[in-house]
Amino acid sequence: MKHFLLFLFSFVPVFTLSADPQALSVEQDGIVGHYYQQPANSHKQPVIVLGGSEGGIPTKLAKVIAENGHPTLAVAYFKADTLPKELEKIPLTYFEKATAWLQQKHPAQKHITLVGWSKGAELALLLASRDTLFDRVIAIAPSSVVWAGILAPSEDLYKQFIQSVDGK
DSSP states (O other): OHHHHHHHHTTSSOOOOOSOOOEEEEEETTEEEEEEOOOTTOOOOOEEEEOOTTOSOOHHHHHHHHHTTOOEEEEEOSSSTTSOSSBSOEETHHHHHHHHHHHHHOTTOOOEEEEEETHHHHHHHHHHHHOTTEEEEEEESOOSSOOBOBOOTTSOTTTOBSEESTTO
8 A cells, every 4th residue: 555655646746755754733723633744954845635534634644745755734624623523514714724834834835735535535626626726636536526425324415515615
């Protein structure tokens, strides 16, 4: 699996192995995630990693990317701490906050790469379609459309959507 992930990430130019990155917990402005910081002299483009329907913080893929020298923010968007327990009505403004936080850490970088799998791949494609800041997207096993969220069996799966814009 690690070799496959490295192959996928080889589409992001030039990487060299760095020391084993240490995850820093990020819980600021409602953002839940882990940040893998790189040395100050690293000029590699920052990366946001989005997990799939398993929820929580996507640390496994984020660590592989960080080990290759990219400052990496693994963002949870449900099933973690203060976040929703279900994958439904996740506001896109949440990701704007995460993006702004990462940009503040790397003001010299003009772009951010998005990496996601499954539901996170759908989300990465949606976010990139709305903001030119994201100039590279690695979407692993996305759907061709944004599907309804994954809810408890008692809910009507077709009435709720994974993302919401301005509460709609």
